[in-house]
Amino acid sequence: MYIALDANILIQNQAKKNQNMRILNDYVRKTESKILIHEIVEAEMLGHIEENVLKDFRQMEATFHNLEKYKISILPNIEIMKFKNKAVKKIKKEFLDNLYMENTLRVNIDGKALRQVIRRSIERRRPCSKNGEELRDAIIWLNLLKYCKKHHQDLTFISNNTNDFADDDKRTLHDDLIEDTKHHKLNVKYFVTLDDFLKEHAEPIARITFEWVNERIDFEEAKSIIMSYLSYNEVANYFALCDELERNYFIPDGEAEFPSWFSPEIEFEDFFVWGFDDKHIELNLVFYIYVEAEFKCIPKNPSTIYQPYPSWQDSYYSSWHDSYSCSHTTISEKRICFSDLKFRISAKLENEKILLENVEDLFRA
Secondary structure: OEEEEOHHHHHHHOOOOOHHHHHHHHHHHHHOOEEEEEHHHHHHHHHHHHHHHHHHHHHHHHHHHHHHHOOOOOOOOOOHHHHHHHHHHHHHHHHHHHHOOOOEEEEOOOHHHHHHHHHHHHHOOOOOOOOOOOHHHHHHHHHHHHHHHHOOOOEEEEOOOHHHHEOOOOOOEOHHHHHHHHHOOOOEEEEOOHHHHHHHHOOOOOOOOHHHHHHHOOHHHHHHHHHHHHHHOOOHHHOEEOOHHHHOOEEEEEEEEOOOOOOOOEEEEEEEEEEOOOOOEEEEEEEEEEEEEEEEEEEOOOOOOOOOOOOOOOHHHHHHHHHHHHHOOOOOOEEEEEEEEEEEEEEEEEOOEEEEEEEEEEEEO
């Protein structure tokens, strides 16, 4: 079997460093499967890496510049941005070295499919959009089908781009794509997340039940890991303002700060267990948490001129509008925001104890 990963899955799972990728590699070794990386996906990943590295360098340069205002010099006479190209090159090489191991194959762009891609775009057939866009997805899809047919292999395709690949249920392949699989006489399975694929192929260990795991989790440690992640990562896009009226005008931005009175509770919701070839056992744990945090908020549309509220509305909202309308073009004071989140935390089992490790992923509940 061939397992093709879209760029969004690789970005989400950070190449081969996180738990899901470790488990996937163990799976392909056990089943003698192969991971497929399309040339376009590789290019997107390299572009994503370069963008992130340059962003970090710009932030570092800005930090050193700010320190100079206080006559603090940590690295005197060093122009940071001179090192960016060397760093980008090194990190890209490490990424490719980690990506293309013994069980991974590269699928090159097949130019012969271009005529078919253009026809699909004109006919608005998936994965092309209703506007005839998403040629990139059509190239990847058709190339993967041709490659698998040539090598007489079934295909598992993993992508969270449900708008272009999935049916209305957001879980199964669109009818246009199912028709393609029948035409090529291929057995194709589609998964939205790598988690979904691994959970389906995980072999249960009889003694490790939900209740067994729940009794052994250190919930205070899990909460600490989650809150630390929220404090040190950019998570504003997962939050919304608590005030429903303000939510129409503002969005959270910047770093999260947690009110001293806020003490969240977490719930253990789901898990799967994986036994590796070397006999060690890892667990993939999912927790739910309701979070409130303070964010600086910015206007959704600074250029919008808001009209006064109708006379029939409560005078409070009218006065609120008058007091805030002049500040819509500037960053506002901090406001309380909320989010219902799920966190996936990796863990290892040692001497019947669950040792929590890292936040592997978060998503809205």
